[in-house]
Amino acid sequence: MSSSSAAHDVSFLRLTSLPMLLEREIESMILDGRLSIGGRINENQLAATFGVSRGPVREALRSLEALGLVELLPNRGVFIRSLDIAQVVEMYGVRAALFGYAAQLLASRSDAGELARLRTLLDEMTQAAQAHDFDRYYPLNFAFHDFIVEQAGNGVLTAQYRGLVKQLRLYRAGNLMTGNTLELSNEEHARIVAAIEQRDPIAAYQTSFDHVERGKERLLARSVSLARAEERRA
Amino acid sequence: MSSSSAAHDVSFLRLTSLPMLLEREIESMILDGRLSIGGRINENQLAATFGVSRGPVREALRSLEALGLVELLPNRGVFIRSLDIAQVVEMYGVRAALFGYAAQLLASRSDAGELARLRTLLDEMTQAAQAHDFDRYYPLNFAFHDFIVEQAGNGVLTAQYRGLVKQLRLYRAGNLMTGNTLELSNEEHARIVAAIEQRDPIAAYQTSFDHVERGKERLLARSVSLARAEERRA
């Protein structure tokens, strides 16, 4: 035990509760697609599934509303939030600002270990990109961004960023990268890492901000072509 | 009227609910100081005050937790969140990034009317600052920042920024500006307005980011001297 000063450590009091548990579970049901986007949630049914009453379920849903994952319409019910492209674009903008800030912070505080880890992630992504192995690239890409945010050392920033990324998962359609997009995207990663290694906060901000903004552009382009296809079909 | 396609407009269905109402009311009780920071909220008592049962109150409190205004400890109760200086510093950092982004956006999209409004606000602040009239300066200062964020035209950004500002009100101690701080702060405002007028997004970002960061520094300095005074007294 870590001794004296923490005289009455009560951290093992119950740390979770039924509504918190339900919140997590319903969240993963949404993000996994077990509850379909835009669809309605039936409180009775959901409560029955978990073998609890509606009270705790309703509390969990209130939390999820504030997190931006569901929408509550009075007397109408709870709906899994669905994002239109305009909202997604706005989110990408804010995400760009937050991610840029993270890189900026990291550029002025990263130690050798963190830099090495960044390099490793980048190298692995380069390999995956050259092999056009999207399934390998995707989790590395996620880890890369999350690592930068996490190591920036600002808990509020981390929470906001992750909340935004979580909400963005409500937009199915665009998360795919096609063909040489992998390599393009990874070149941007290289520029970010270089800026952080050189301890250049301004360059780190700029390259990181631009990286997310370009992601937004790629998404938009894809969205437009999808909409065109939609029209043609009609 | 925009006619046909909006055939069954149901927007006049009930737009609010008891929990939402309670959420707003409890929120203002917190921000007004009618519920003291760090203190505990008694569900029974609160429900009795509003003449409702505990269910809706609990739902409202769940929302407020997600908004970062209260903390829920299982089996212990709900506490008005109290921020330590470290958290406030982190929040200021994120706020700087968001505000900087807002100014950056506004610099590339503002019209003549918005620029005129900014000028007006700046002039009024300058007058108030010269007169050392803090009571007049404060709301103008708030309006200035909020105007820039609002007119940036990104709803997600606006929501995030306002949420952060709301949370920062939980930190009582530092919101005061003393003496010539008013004039210093307003010179920074002038630089922001200039950058936006010149449609220079990069300068707008930089001046705005720095402005909030300087606010953070001023707050920190004040906090340190307060802590010193505290020590001396002990």
Place this chain on the structure above:
DNA sequence: CGAGTGTAAAGTGTCAACAATTTAATGTCG
């Protein structure tokens, strides 16, 4: 007198029932 133990009160957690509203279904009339 102080530390520790046991008990009562207060408060939170959960539930099931009831009220109010919305939605779906049915039937009626032009």
Place this chain on the structure above:
DNA sequence: CGACATTAAATTGTTGACACTTTACACTCG
């Protein structure tokens, strides 16, 4: 046959009661 009113079913909104946990208090013993 289609639009409209009416009724029934399903679903959300709210409540009061009860179970469980924590906290406060009195008591005992060293």
